[in-house]
Amino acid sequence: MPNFEIKETPVPLRTQRAVSGSLILFILSALLLLGVQGITLFDRVARSNETGLDNHVWVFAQLEVEAKNFSLAMLEGIASKPDENPDPAQEKLIRSTFDIYYSRIRTVASVAKDAFPDADMQEKFEELKKTSQVLANSLDDMERLTQPNLQALYTAFKADMPFIRKVANSAMLDSILEAEKARETRHWIVSRLQLMLGVVILLMIASVSQAMKVSRSVGHHAAETAMVAARLRRTVNASLDAVVIVDSAGNVVEHNAALRNILKLGPNENIIGTGAFSFIAKRDRKAIAKLVADLRENAPLGVSEIGTAQRTNTNIVNSEGKLCPVELSCVIDQPTGGLFTLIAFIRDRSQEVAAADVLRDARDRAQLDAKAKERFFSVHSHEMRTPLNGVITSLELIQLGEVKASDQGFLLTASACAKSALTQIDDVLALTRNGYLGDPDEPFCPATLIDEIVTEIVPLALERGNRVAFDVAGDATGAMILAKSRSFKLTVRNLIANAVKYTSNGKIDVLLDARANEAGAIVVQVSVKDTGVGIGPEDQTRIFDEFAMVSDQGADDRTGFGLGLAIAKSSVERLQGTIDLESELGKGSRFFFTFEAPLAVIASATVQDERPSFAEPVSTGRSLKVLIVDDNPVNRALLSEMVRRLGHNPDMAQDGTIAIRLACEKNYDLILMDLSMPGLNGFDTALKIRTESVNTLTKIFALTARDLTECAAELPEYGFDGAFQKPIGMVQLRDLIDSTAYADIPGFAASNFPILNSFQDVLGLMGMEMTRNLLGGMVNDTHTALKALLGRNPDRTSDPEVAEIAHRAGGSAAVLGATRLAELWRKIEVCVKAQDEPALESLARAVPKVFKETMMALDMHRIPDLDALRETLQLTASAG
Amino acid sequence: MFKSCRAAVLFAAAAFAGANPSFAEEDTLLVVQNGVSESLKFDLAALDALPQHSFDTSTQWTEGTIAFSGPALKDILDAAQISQVEHPTVRLIAANQYEVTLEDRLLEDDVPIVATRLNGQTFGVRDKGPLWVVFPYNLNSSYQTEGVYAASIWQLVEIKIVH
Structure with missing residues (x-):
């Protein structure tokens, strides 16, 4: 889901809210203040009305009028008939006007009591009330109003008149002042009200503008929310992933267009309100139910917050009933307990799965x-x-x-x-x-192997005018280690060959560094340094790749496919070591590899294979009968000739059937069997020979160009004693035949004993001169012993002299580490003592052969004048 | 229904009073002239014969609260057959010739009353008697206006109904 970009409003919302909040607070407090003021004002208005002061002036003015009326009535009574008593009507008028005046005084006094709180005015009205009461009393006392009484009454009232007038006037004046004050108060109230009205209007304007602002802001927010919602909807709809919203009942509430595609819904198919589970493959439903339960458990409860998403791969069933692999990602929104909303994102994985x-x-x-x-x-x-x-x-x-x-x-x-x-x-x-055919861990001495390789390569190096030097360093250079010897050889050979190939008229230094580490293992490092063309930095990383050669060759004579370093690298990898180089263009290179190997428990350095001449048949004393089975005439002929030259008798068979026939007729010492033959193959032929011929115990060896590891397991099932990879060399064949020959000798199998053992150490300890002397002694002893053995008297039951000579020969061989020769003499010694004539015969035959092997092995160590020594024995053997 | 019945009674009483003035001239408390028929005169008994109303109120012209009682002015005017007069104007006249025109809006069925008694006692001229047009000032503020105060005439002696 992409993030939405929300446009920043100019004023942050929070600040805006704070501003309008304080404004609203201000308006409210101002209105409250105005309300209090208004109540006070209205209270004052009400109080000013309470007294009803408006007609008081009239009330007080009327006082003087009533007084005048009374006075007038009395004067009329006196003036009309000065000598007579006033008539009843006149008397009634006088009494009436007095009563009116009297009532007026009390009215005015009552009004004045409210209107003028000042004591002075009160006192004056009290005075008036008193005088009027006196008058009233005297009038009431008069049964009839006589003229004298009337005149006396008038005189008395006339005297009171100025006071009455004064009181009335001052009351009126006070009233007027009060009225004036009331007017002023009203004026003040009105102006106050105007002021308040102004404030109210201002507040109203502020409120209206605020309300407008709020409404605008609300509108803006609503618009923004709508916009975000629309954008979200658009995004969800545009999403390539399907989005489904499912309610707590498991029904689809909403979904986007992508879901239609995944479910392959028709344009009129509606899945809103249907159970979402029906779209999940039956086998996945349990897992999805568990996922939802997990989500609910982990969802933050009570908060409208989306919990962690759960993701899983599952399958859905589309409307065509086909399974479609999808990735399902769910989040849950669980704002209140019990109810929840599940939002699922579904990604179609079918293409991915197909890919x-x-x-x-x-x-x-x-x-x-x-x-x-x-x-x-x-x-x-x-x-x-x-x-x-x-x-x-x-x-x-x-x-x-x-x-x-x-x-x-x-x-x-x-x-x-x-x-x-x-x-x-x-x-x-x-x-x-x-991987490489078998390369088992076996004991070997790195120094010896390198020495061999250097020796092999010297002629090639010389052709290019290069000198090769081998040196050793470290405390374990002579040690026997247990490692993959063939990989080691391959590496060294390829590195040296490579150095020779890319160096002309230079020097190649081979250095072996072998040291024991704390764990007792030997850390071997071999470095090959040349003064050749060198390798540029740009080539150094890819130089170990297959078929890679340095870009600037410049010479056509550097042949090869560039496999050497690649082989070296893979071989080092098999040794579990590392290989690296240091090089500078034009100055030369130094390749070096390092690996670690345990010390070999049984030290044994077998040096074999050394360019012997097989031009002449080798005499081994006893001729073996060998059957060669091969469909290829060249192979057959070669093998046959090789067997013949080794001094044995070969028979040939071109197919399995002939081989079986021959095997039924003749007893062979050894059968060499090609595996891939037309008709009866090598396996079946061997099985038949083993079970049906006279050669059931004969050694049968397979010779094949096939990968030995492929068939090694099944070979014993068919009766094979062993197998050789083609092509087989003379040396291998000789050893094979010898092992067969030695099989006749009880207790001695040549292959159990290495020809030479630790000769390098002897050489190191004794020095070349001393070793050569020892070697001369060994040759002489062998010579003497063989002569004694062949010339012994067979009739003697025991020949202690011969046994002693054999013993000495064995000892001098053992000193030099010629193990096989020493063991052979030990056997001979035993047999002489036991007078085992047949055994002695075959043992004696073996002596020249083992001696020759030993001398050839010694040849590797470049002993001077070795050939002269060898001659000695050959002479002896021929003499025998 | 009740109103017309009551008007009939009042009319009968007025007719009786007008036709047979059974009291002395000096006992007359109120003369009502409608300008159409003969003036109607009321003594205390005649006024007492009308339906009586009473209320307690204070006035700005007296001290303390007083219980006023007497017939409603409306009843007196009805008895004087005010309905016979087109667009009638009622003028109230006091003993000192103070005269005031009663505004129509002030005339209700039982307010004002023409008080014949203060605290159950008849009262004389010296106490603004014997007849005093009063309103229940304390009842509400509509009886505390200048118009009401002006119409509150005491020492009432005559009512003239003119058009």
Whole structure:
């Protein structure tokens, strides 16, 4: 949901409210004040009215009039008939006017009592009342009003007249003043009222303007709220996600257009008021009900606040009844207990799910492709190996001596190239499989392996005018470690080869640093430093990639596909080590890798394979019967020749059926079986031979170009004793045949004992001169012992002399670490003592062979004049 | 109905009074002249014969609260057949010849009264008697106006109905 942009009003609402609030407060208090003032005013008006002062002047004026009337009536009585008593009518008039005057005095006195609070005026009226009462009394005393009485009455009243007049006048004057004062009061009240009216009008104007402002503000807010609501509605409607509002009864209250699309509703279909649950797939309803319950539990109660959203993937059923995967996100608004509103946002995931399916398919396809590629390489390598094997073996069989001296160099180069091509194929296969055929942890001495590799590579380096030096550092350079030796070899070989390839007329320093760490493991670091072209920083990161070569080559002679460093890197990874480089363009590079490995418990350094000459058949004393089964005539012919040259008798079978037939007729010492053959394959042939022929106990080895790891598990089921990857070399074949030959000797299997053990240490301890002397002694002892053994008298039951000589020969071999030779002499010693003639015969046959192996292994350590020593024994053997 | 009946009674009483003045000339308290028929004269008995009204009030011309009683002025005027006069104007005249014209709006059925007694006693000229037109001033402020005060004539002796 996007944020709404709310336009800022010029005056913040809060301030506006505060201003109008204080204004309203002001108006109210002003009105209150005015009200109090008004009440006071009206009170005054009422009080001023209460006295009814307006006609008092008349009342007081009337006093004098009544007095005059009385006086006039009396004068008429005196003047009309001065000597007679006044007639009854006149008397009645006089009495009446007096009564009126009398009543007037009391009226006026009563009025004056209210009107004039001052004591002086009160006193005057009291005086008047008194005199009038005196008059009234004397008049009442007169039965008849006589003339004298009348005159006396008149005289007395006349005397009172000025006072009456004075009182009346002063009362009138006071009245007038009072009236004037009342007028002034009224005037003041009126002006006050006018003022109040003005204030009221001002307040009204202020109130009206405030009311207008408030109404405008209310209108503005209403408009703004409506605008926000409209915008929200528009946003919700425009939302690509469906939005549904559901009430506490679970019914749809509102929804946007997107929901129609997801549910595929028709234009006239209305779902307002229908149960929202009916749109959720049946299997998901329980989960959604739980989600809603969770939401309600966690929703802030009683506050109109939206709680945390709950999100889940679920499925809905559209109007066509189809399932549609969606992402559901719910919030709950629970302002009052019990009732709540659920707002659900629904996002259509069908495309996403479809995309995921496509991805999964693509991955599966890619995996299949990878498998296919692997198969391709496997087949390809097989196809290339077979002819290469032919080339390599053929070259080995060519007798160097019979070739022209000028062609010998070409022959050697052809052999080296063929071997290199085979290595390249192996490398490609190894890299493609990103795993590598078996490379078990095995004990080896890093120094020895590096030394071998350096030795191998020296001729190549020399061709490019490079010198190669190997040096060691650290406290454990001679230690045997337990690690993947082939990976180690691959790494070292590739790094050195790489250095040689990119260096001309320079120097390559190989340094081994091996140290024991606190945990007792050995930390091995090998660095290969050259003075070659170097690698620029831009290439340093990608140099370990497959098929990567430094961009600026400049020379055509640097062949290869750039796999070397990639192989080195993956091999280091298998060693669980790290590889890195330091390089400067034009100055050279230093590659180095580091890994950690435990110390090997049983130290054993087996040095094998060393370019022996197989030009002549090797005599091992006993000829074995070997059956070779292979459909490929070249392979068959090569293997056959190799067996023959090793001094044994080969038989050949081109398919399984022939092999079984031969196996039924003849007892073989060894059967070499190709696995992939047309018709009966190697597996079934082996099984048949094991179960149906006379060779049920014969050793059967598989020879295959297939990946050994693929078939290793099933081989024993078919009766195989072991397997070899094609192409098999002379050395391997010799060892295989020897192991078969030694199998005859009780208690001795050559493969149980390494040819050389810890010779490096002997060399280190004794020095070359001393070692050479020891070696001379060993050769002499072997020579003497073999002579004694062959020349012993078979008739003697026991020959302690021969046993002693055998014992000494074993001892001198053991000192040098020639374990296999020492063990062989130990056996011979035992057999001589036991007079086990048949055993002695085969053991004696083995001595020249084991001796030769030992000498070849020693050859690796570049002992000077070793050939001269070897000659000695050969002579002895031929003599025997 | 009641009103017309009452008017008939009053008329009968007035006719009786006018036709047979059974009291001495000097006992006459009030003379009513309507200008059409013979003037009507009332003595105390005649006035007492009319329906009596009474109320307590103070006045600005006297001290303390006084109980006034006597016939309603309206009844006296009705007895004088005021209805026979077109657009009548009632003029009240006092013993000292003070004269005031009664505004129509002041004439109600039972207010003012022509008081014959103060606190149950007849009263003389010296006490603004024997007849005094009074209003119940204390009853409400509408009886506290100058017009009402002016119409409150005492020592009433004559009523003239003119047109």
